[in-house]
Amino acid sequence: MFQEEVKEVGGLRLHVIPTKKYKTNTLVLKMKAPLCEQDVTMRALIPYVLQNATERHPSMKALRTYLDELYGATLQVDLAKKGEHHIITIRIDVANEKFLGGTSPLLRDAMALLSDMLFRPLTEQGGFSVSIVEQEKRALTQKIQSLFDDKMRYAQHRLIEEMYKGSPYALDVHGKRHDVDSIDAKRLYKHYEHMLKHDEIDLYVVGDVMLDDIEHDVAERFSLEARSRRSTTTPTRMKRTNVQEIVEKQDVKQGKLHLGYQTNTTYNDADYDALQVWNGIFGGFTHSKLFINVREKASLAYYAASRIESHQGMMMVMAGIEPSNYERALEIIHAQAEAMRNGQFSDEEITQTKAVIRNQLLETIDTARGMIELSYHNVIATRQRPFHEWLEGIEKVTREDIVRVGENIELDTIYFLTEKDGEKR
Structure with a gap:
């Protein structure tokens, strides 16, 4: 602490x-x-x-x-x-x-x-x-x-x-x-x-x-003009009726399949802790569903992971795949997201994810740089979250919280960078 x-x-x-x-x-x-x-x-x-x-x-x-x-x-x-x-x-x-x-x-x-x-x-x-x-x-x-x-x-x-x-x-x-x-x-x-x-x-x-x-x-x-305001911005929320799909062709051997989701939850929101746990089970760590099912079991990806942007309300899924595996990789990624929405994850996965998040946070405050970065979240946000509250918040997340936050996560954009001469399928 x-x-x-x-x-x-x-x-x-x-x-x-x-x-x-x-x-x-x-x-x-x-x-x-x-x-x-x-x-x-x-x-x-x-x-x-x-x-x-x-x-x-x-x-x-x-x-x-x-x-x-x-x-x-x-x-x-x-x-x-x-x-x-x-x-x-x-x-x-x-x-x-x-x-x-x-x-x-x-x-x-x-x-x-x-x-x-x-x-x-x-x-x-x-x-x-x-x-x-x-x-x-x-x-x-x-x-x-x-x-x-x-x-x-x-x-x-x-x-x-x-x-x-x-x-x-x-x-x-x-x-x-x-x-x-x-x-x-x-x-x-x-x-x-x-x-x-x-x-x-x-x-x-x-x-x-x-x-x-x-x-x-x-x-x-230091002598600067006094600033009476705390500058904040409200993140742009893009609303689409349909998921957009972008395919770009370059001289690459490995395809890059990246998906963007609107989480509709940011650091300011009460459900932010649940979102961290959701992302951890889904794709944040090596025990996560994306890593195990896309990379390990199906051997479809060189890497497969997800991360959240805390202040924008965005989640990104990243996978490096053979261009020919595009449809199959998408199918498995969508299946993992659907499993999360349906609460198809074990108590053991919840416990393990909470432990990894806790360890990551404690490792972060082992360095001066880490302490500053954690503190600076509170400058960016309108909500103040002391470190001990962050740890306690993660621990209190329930299965119901995880399912609820997942209901707000919407696929927005699929981007695929693939080889010039091949087809995406």
């Missing part, structure tokens, strides 16, 4: 999670805004530009040298999509000076570096560094293009794109290839200034720390 203290400081929401588990302290800054086609590509570029240089450390080499001086501190940036939100993450891990003896205040130094990245990035002539922006534009283009090389990721992307066509959730976290070229250093910096004013910003500090000390450091180094 972990305790979290939350306070509004300096225009951001500060989360302090005191723990003596680690010999490092972790700083994680998250910037959240609604997904928007007009700016998603610029937002995807910004964290990678920020991690290159600051006014005090005006090159990647200088910045990395300084991190080495902080006893090998690490700096990482990342992008994520949770529901219809676009989230930028900046993370610094630094040694706890208590274990080093007589060193400089490393956590304060790391906090100062994070503040510099945010408020004093390297700029020139009213924009970001042109050379850094051009370098990161090339890197972003490669990231977007790499999606087409990883066919499992590509199939996931295409399923979501077709299932949520015309809605924000259809957007890829890295933006659009054709938007990259039009971005310049001044326009990007102007958008970054807009983000500092309007993004919802959360700062997490995890380690052997005191709230008062951290609050003082944050108040000293």
Whole structure:
């Protein structure tokens, strides 16, 4: 279990999670805004530009040298999509000076570096560094293009794109290839200034720390316009009269069969715990129905699994199959979903699934990153779910709860990526 203290400081929401588990302290800054086609590509570029240089450390080499001086501190940036939100993450891990003896205040130094990245990035002539922006534009283009090389990721992307066509959730976290070229250093910096004013910003500090000390450091180094609102979006609910089927042909040997379902249940809903158990029995784990019946018994799939998107109300089934096995694989997947709806699962499956979910949650809070990700669900959602309530909620799920939540799960889209010369059947 972990305790979290939350306070509004300096225009951001500060989360302090005191723990003596680690010999490092972790700083994680998250910037959240609604997904928007007009700016998603610029937002995807910004964290990678920020991690290159600051006014005090005006090159990647200088910045990395300084991190080495902080006893090998690490700096990482990342992008994520949770529901219809676009989230930028900046993370610094630094040694706890208590274990080093007589060193400089490393956590304060790391906090100062994070503040510099945010408020004093390297700029020139009213924009970001042109050379850094051009370098990161090339890197972003490669990231977007790499999606087409990883066919499992590509199939996931295409399923979501077709299932949520015309809605924000259809957007890829890295933006659009054709938007990259039009971005310049001044326009990007102007958008970054807009983000500092309007993004919802959360700062997490995890380690052997005191709230008062951290609050003082944050108040000293961070000064953002006060935000009185918690930005939330209502996930787009697509309603179809018929299941749509998309077949795409490429030069692939292994077919990718991905199915998208509307669960009509999100993290905010009382039935979310039951949905987690439903998904666990259906396809979330190696003991699940999809893995056993599609992959093991029928030998139809190289992989077969399902996962839920907690804040969008979506479930995705993924299977890698021989193109000739399309109809048979679909038949067995549909049969497993129907069995779930009819309550055809054993008490042993319920117990085993609950145990695996519990173990996963407990493993997640063994790391600072995991604690932060679990906590951040409560920032995305309107419902606050403390960790102990999550564990208790899973334990309380009944067979009736599982069947009831399954009644709301509807197949929406079937996407099949198959070989060029073959037929899907």
